[in-house]
Amino acid sequence: MDDIRDYTIAQNWSDYSADEHAIWRLLFERQQHLLTGRACREYLDGLEGLRVAADGIPDFRRLSDILDRATGWRIVAVPGLVPDDVFFAFLAQRRFPATCFIRRRDQLDYLQEPDVFHDIYGHVPMLVNPVFADYMQAYGEGGLKALRLGHLEMLARLYWYTVEFGLIATAEGLRIFGSGILSSAGESVYCLDDPSPHRLRFDLRRVMRTQYRIDRYQETYFVIDDFAELFAATRPDFAPIYRELAVLPDVAARLPGETRSRPARKKEGPRRSAARV
């Protein structure tokens, strides 16, 4: 396996320009406005606890020190997408690999690859939550195992439909916890307000069988009741489940014959490439 240290780079925080910090502030303020009443409490608490301020791109070392005290996670700078085994190894060691660069002004609404706004603003606040922090570590361990067993695609769907695009049911209504949504202005609204996507109760087997698209808003979201339930559902040994599902057909993100609108992605939010998960 590749050594994760080979993929660690320096963030060089002092090299960010004033304009790069200004872009962060633009994105931050836009999302702060949108996410009130949309993001789950755990995310908003995490964001506040990390003091990821609107001032500018956070210094990973400073952020890591706060995160480390909360849940033992640290952020490591990486040059971009890293190989699957390296990505999982980072997570298994409670290290979150984050990209350093920030999008340009003409990319505020869409970027193919994750940038520092997606990785830090989208992902890191959830890692302050102890249950979610453990879930992410378990996911890394599960990823290494899925690679060995040849069933990465099924596990990637679990990551996609929870870590990136998960919704949670609360007493106040549906809320967002998926980072791909939290860092996207358009999908933050679409996922809760638009009538067209499915919002299905989380079911591990259904998630693992459901295809996804990386180039448009999701056509299916899965809804959990709480993070402890999610962690419990994903704790069993997946090997027998992989064998059980391997002989079954995939489920399309939208079932055949359904005619509701399929909005194309309107240049919103960075996507995590399937290769990353």
Ligand SMILES: [Fe+2]
């Ligand atoms: Fe992501």
